[in-house]
Amino acid sequence: VLDDLEFQTGSADLGQGPFKSLETLAAWLGANPTARVVLVGHTDAVGSLEANTSLSRRRAAAVADRLVVSFSTNRAQLQSAGAGFLSPVAPNLTPEGRAANRRVEVVLLSLE
Secondary structure, X not given: OOOOOOOOOOOOOOOOOOOHHHHHHHHHHHHOOOOEEEEEEOOOOOOOHHHHHHHHHHHHHHHHHHHHHHHOOOHHXXXXXXXXXXXXXXXXXXXXXXXXXXXXXXXEEEOX
């Protein structure tokens, strides 16, 4: 989980940072040029599943774009996907829980 990223409710705009998690991921990808990962966006439970699935995909894409633009990560190493609000890590009943659910996770696909 890239747990230092900042997304507001209903927004795919990634905060300005700096985000140590992106720096660390970019360095690892640079040191492992054959690695491929998928960035999976998640949302809180505010709104419909359809809207949140789209939003979660846009969040993952925003992270991929930041990695490419700010850290010169090879885009071929990145895929993005969205899970909407279907996989919460915290209850959506509090502002803190909703903030925790607005996240992007990295899943290693391959090292070859």
